[in-house]
Amino acid sequence: MIPTQTTERLYYLDSTLREFAGRVVARQELAGRPAVALDRTAFYPTGGGQPHDTGALRPRGAPEGVVHVVDVIADDGLVWHVLDAPLPADDVVGALDWARRLDHMQQHTGQHVLSQAFVQTRDAETVAFHLGVNTSTIDLNRVDLGPDDLAATEAAAEAVANAVIDEARPVTATFYDEAALDQVPLRKPPKVSGQIRVVQVAGYDWSACGGTHVSNTAQIGLIKIIGTERRGPETRVTFLCGGRARADYARLTTLADGLVARFTTSQDELLAAVDRLLAEGKAVRRELGELEAAWVASTADALWAAARPAGDRRVIAVAVDYSVERAKRVAQALRGRPGAVVVVGVRGERPQLICTRADDVTLDAGDLLRTAVTVGGGRGGGRPDWAQGGVPTDAALDVALAAAARSLDAT
Ligand SMILES: [Zn+2]
Structure with missing residues (x-):
């Protein structure tokens, strides 16, 4: 039976309490694990955007019997x-x-x-907060911030927030009767009623909140916005504070150092160096494309010149050592010529066979390919004008090519 008792939440009045004594008032099993409710606790249960605490419980006055707290859940007091x-x-x-x-x-x-x-700089209200494993987010009720404006807003809000850290303002929690709340300049109306816990950053912010907070803004250390994105009617701001922001600074420094070493330049010159590399890459790709096109054309010309005449057709059946992509380009160039029947075997780790033909040739390239690769112990298929398949080895490829040639002679 669960007693009609409530747990005294010690963190409400003292968020710095790390160790405490308590008494088990109820036990049950939750998701296959033992769970206990205490008469008083410093453990924060998941809620209000903040994840639960972890830690340990041990019998009072005994060194043995330590158990770990893996989740904390508030339920009905x-x-x-x-x-x-x-x-x-x-x-x-x-x-x-x-x-x-x-x-x-x-x-x-x-x-x-x-x-x-964000209220002070852009009159933007926070409508949601999530404290994540790596980053935290707030959702602002504004979307009318263009890209330039958004960057300026981010910078302005971040500057105000970090000034409040520099001012080392006390952070305190006070309970108010609902009726007395009109004396408190709350940032937004409370979601709960009765006794309301108000967390105040002295002379700066008053919020109805049940979470845990540092006792002085200086302990936040640093606030860094790392991203903003529009989400429906809101703008989501992703940010880091304290140890997370410092760890991110260290990560970014490592990243910048790595880039500086690779580009043998200074941090200030990095963007220009990357831009140069991108432009070079683009020029090289263009030149490579031109060279490739010229190579494909001359290779197709040479194969066409050596093609075997067979009635109205000219048959090209070859094995090549270049890539499948290149072989496809050559085959494409050849099938544009009247009467062309093309069988290209590509040697390599995964040997491939390509069968194609000109539009004026009545021959099912799919049938031809299936016949050839089946003889070679492989498989494949395709359309009447273009088909492709694979065989296990280069030796099998030679067998498949020979089978394709025999099949062509018979038609
Ligand atoms: Zn709070």
Whole structure:
């Protein structure tokens, strides 16, 4: 039976609490794992865009029996701690994974600061917040920000937000009766009623929020917007705070160093170096295309000159060593000539056979190909004017080519 009790949420008044004592008031199984509800907890349950804490519970006064908290779920006033093993006691000590909690507090408090910055710089309201594993997002109720304007808005909001970090403003949480809320300049109306928890960044932002926050904006460290995108009627802003922003700075420095080394230039010259490389690549590809076209034309001419006359037809049956793509181009060039019947075998790791013919030739290239590759122990097919198949080995390719020649002689 689950008692009609609620869990006292210690993080409401002290988000810096890392360890606490509590008592199990209920037990159940959640998704195949043991779970306990405590009379009091510092563990934050998933909610309000913020993921749950992790950590450990252990019997009070005993060194053995530590179990890990893998999920935390709020349900009807109780906070459930989902465990990786059964907890062998009712009187327990809980300890948070502090690195994870501090990271969440940096991102979440950074969100409050950034959301207020968008209100002040562009009158843009935050309608949603998500604290992700790698990045966090807020959705703004504005889409009328063109690309240039968006960049300017990003820069302006980021500057306001980081100034608030530099000012090291205290962050506090206070409970208000709903009736007293009109004295508080809330950024947006609360979603809950009754006793309302208001998180305030001194003299800057007031938000109804049940999450965990750092106690001073300086602890956010840094706010960096890393992307914006339009999503339906909203603009999604992706950002990093604190340790995540520093890690991203380190990642970008490694990336820039790698590029600088490869281009043997300075960071300032990188974009110009990349532009030059792209232009060179484009010119080389154009020249290569021209050379390839000339090579295909002269190769087709040589094969055509050596073609075997057979009534109205001229038969070209050859094995080649270049790529299948090249062989296809040569075959295409040849089938444009009246009377052409073309069988090209391409040697290599995966030998291929191509059969095609001119439009004025009545011959089913698909039938011809199937006959040839079947004799060669392979398979393939295609249209009456173009077919392609594969055989296992170069020796099998020679067998298939010979079979195609015999079949042509018989028609
Ligand atoms: Zn919050």
